[in-house]
Amino acid sequence: MLKQIMVMSLTAGMAAGLFGYVHAASGVAEIGAQPALAEMPDGYRDWPLIAVAHEEGKLDDLRAILGNDIAIKAFREGAVTYPDGTILARLAWDYHPLEESKEAFGTPQSFVSGVPKNGVQFMIKDSQKFASTGGWGYVEFDDGKPSTTAMPQACFSCHSIVKGRDFVFNRYAP
Numbered sequence: 209m210l211k212q213i214m215v216m217s218l219t220a221g222m223a224a225g226l227f228g229y230v231h232a233a234s235g236v237a238e239i240g241a242q243p244a245l246a247e248m249p250d251g252y253r254d255w256p257l258i259a260v261a262h263e264e265g266k267l268d269d270l271r272a273i274l275g276n277d278i279a280i281k282a283f284r285e286g287a288v289t290y291p292d293g294t295i296l297a298r299l300a301w302d303y304h305p306l307e308e309s310k311e312a313f314g315t316p317q318s319f320v321s322g323v324p325k326n327g328v329q330f331m332i333k334d335s336q337k338f339a340s341t342g343g344w345g346y347v348e349f350d351d352g353k354p355s356t357t358a359m360p361q362a363c364f365s366c367h368s369i370v371k372g373r374d375f376v377f378n379r380y381a382p
């Protein structure tokens with residue numbers, strides 16, 4: 209009898225767990241959980257450099273903003289809005305004090321890119337597909353896979369501050 213009850217509650221628990229999972233998964237689908245890119249674009253690490261950035265405070269890192277051919281052409285032409293097919297990548301590294309710089313300058317002077325940070329972010333322009341987020345798809349890759357925690361709505365919301373520059377904060381630094 210006891211054994212039967214245990215088996216029954218175990219089965220019920222598993223069903224609830226499964227239901228919970230299905231439910232959560234469909235909830236995600238409702239808010240458009242398909243990542244803007246399923247995989248990191250081939251060769252993105254070799255794309256041309258658009259700008260660099262330094263984040264202070266808790267983030268404390270150095271960044272590079274790269275763009276594909278469509279992106280770099282648009283930036284060079286001083287585009288106000290970016291054409292479909294534009295992809296921007298944002299990489300970050302620890303803000304790292306260069307040991308040797310003390311010897312070179314007599315005081316800690318040089319800070320360089322250190323260990324790469326997890327979390328490579330992309331913005332992909334497709335005005336139809338991503339109409340609900342200003343024409344840009346947002347995705348972060350953690351350990352090479354689309355993040356399950358970095359939500360595109362949050363990216364869009366913050367990037368809306370620069371809506372007048374087509375949601376792009378950085379400017380091209382020639």
Ligand code: HEC
Pocket residue numbers: 261262263271273296297298329330331346347348358359360362363364366367375376377378379
């Ligand atoms: C709280 C505000 C905020 C959030 C949230 C945010 N960003 Fe940004 N993002 C910025 C700022 C500010 C910059 C410019 C400074 C820099 O490059 O670090 C930037 C730069 C970028 C760039 C380089 C292009 C540009 O706009 O200059 C990309 C690509 C990017 N973010 C993608 C994302 C993605 C993808 C997400 C969500 C996973 C995201 N961001 C979330 C504020 C935000």
